[in-house]
Amino acid sequence: MCTGEDKKLTDLEAAFLEPRNATHRQYEALRAYFVGEVSSQEAARRFGYTPASFRVLCTQFRKNPQREFFRAPEKGPRRGPRRQQLRERIIALRKQNCSIYDISHDLREAGHRLSPSAISQILKAEGFGRLPRRADEERPQRVGPERADAADVRALDLTPRTVHTQFGGLFLFLADLARLRLDRMAGSVGLPGTEQIPAAHALRALLALKLFGRARHSHVMASVMDEGLGLFAGLNVIPKRSFQTEYSCRIDPALYAPLMHAWFDAVNLLGLPRGESFDLDFHTIPFHGEDALVEKHYVTNRSRRQKGVLAFLAEDSEHRVFCYVNGQLRRDERNDEILRFVDFWQQRTGRLPAELVFDSKLTTYANLHELNRRGIDFITLRRRSAKILQSIHAAPASAWRRVQLSGLGRAYATPKVLDQRTTLADYEGPIRQLAVTELGHEEPTLLLTNQLRRSPATLIDRYARRMIIENSISDGIEFFHMDALSSTVPMKIDCDLQLTLMASSLYRLLGRRAGNGYATARCQHIFRDFVEATANITISPRHITVRFQKRAHNPILLAAGYHQTDVPIPWLGGKRLQLVFG
DSSP states (O other), X not given: OOOHHHHHHHHHHHHHHSOSSHHHHHHHHHHHHHTSOOOHHHHHHHXXXXXXXXXXXXXXXXXXXXOOSSOOOOOSOOOOOHHHHXXXXXXXXXXXXXXXXXXHHHHHXXXXXXXXXXXXXXXXXXXXXXXXXXXXXXXXXXXOXXXXXXXXXXXXXXXXXXXXXXXXXXXXXXHHHHHTTHHHHHHXXXXXXXXXXXXXXXXXXXXXXXXXXXXXXXXXXXXXXXXXXXXXXXXXXXXXXXXXXXXXHHXXXXXXXXXXXXXXHHHHHTTOOOXXXXXXXXXXXXXXXXXXXXXXXXXXXXXXXXXXXXXXXXEETTTTEEEEEEEEEOXXXXXXXXXXXXXXXXXXXXXXXXXXXXXXTSSOHHHHHHHHHTTOEEEEXXXXXXXXXXXXXXSOGGGXXXXXXXXXXXSSXXXXXXXXXXXXXXXXXXXXXXEEESSSOSSOEEEEESOSSSOHHHHHHHHHTTXXXXXXXXXXXXXXXXXXXXXXXXXXXXXXXXXXXXXXXXXXXXXXXXXXXGGGSOHHHHIIIXXXXXXXXXXXXXXXXXXXXXXXXXXXXXXXXXXXXXXXXXXXXXXXXXXXXX
């Protein structure tokens, strides 16, 4: 039986043998190994190290045996924290009705830097409460950010003068917008507007931010003082972010389809051609809120399912322009969206699409039969099941043949193809299946098509070009900010998609006129070479002259005839637009 003295000695020994901090534990472990002649494994086990980490600790100690484990206490008086020295001054300033920001400003002028949060903690410890909200006349007069005027079409100043703008490249699109008669289009669709900001002016203001892709929508507040940005929209200044968010919420979702139809007809009158083959795909725009009504969809760039809004996009494969978008899809509606696009194209053009190329998860076999019944060619992928792969591997070697794909830069230019006829559930009649190997994948790639006479090399090459739409969607995500839902300008997704479609058309018109390969260039490339340009805008009684800075790519715009622009701009008092380069 232990006595009280024995227990006291045991507690004292535990103070040494059971370290309470990392430094003490290292000291005792090293002492046990080097002095107590305990094995490395035993010392590591006793003091909670792994054998490897303890060996590293011993190696470090051998390199620096003079290491100080225990430091002597510093002598002499210690200085208190900085906030303690400034406490009396902070209290005195608060008694003068100064806010924490006023106090921080006064301390900074005296050479003392203390954050408003630190000042708040000191005042709270001293028993001071928060100041009531003060009127503007009660606040100290200090230099602050200049407040921009409210956007108002009635305050638009068209008196003769010259202004400098960072958004000069936007005026390359102004003539097309005038020819499109956007004011009439917005009125016929029924977009909301006010006397202060009419519908077409609001639409141009949103479109300006979409066209100028250097920054996200949240950066608009840094440009509200740029008069050129407001002039593009026909306003005195660009509307603030609160208006942009509010306006996208005011648009009835039923208006987007008529707006897309009207825009589709108008841009084709300007010379934007219509193709016959289209690439189709879904894109999930992530949603990070707590709305229970938002469904989960697969996000490709994150390789997982998460809450998001499913958007359907159709791109003209030849001219690289988005011609159809829909951001109001539910999961049970996604399979039939391809038929809705076919109906849209037939309604707008009077003919069916000649060819559709899409992924395996875009629609069902029953809808493939419907496309075949309507005489529409299609190419799609087929999902690889174990049964299908087993039948493909069981095919004799004589059934496979090697084909030559076009393109000298291909890494896999001579794949092997197994060309077969097969049947599908809910699809009447035979369908062609191509199993392709030696394309860089471990398993064969399976293509399904109703084009029975087209050569395998041509079909494979056409589906490979479908990857372009994924690059175009990536261009829309990065340049047109389709995924910028966490922006401080949270726009409605269907509004943002419609603006993306409109901006894509305008960029393609600019690229086609510029030539030199810009017709199919990425929007980021066109923006960098032409649109990202400063300019001086001269307003005269009859003209608005935009004089661009000297740039290396100005000769391309001159060759395209942009210097001959002479178009009246209705929302700028009917003044005629002129563009001058260099």
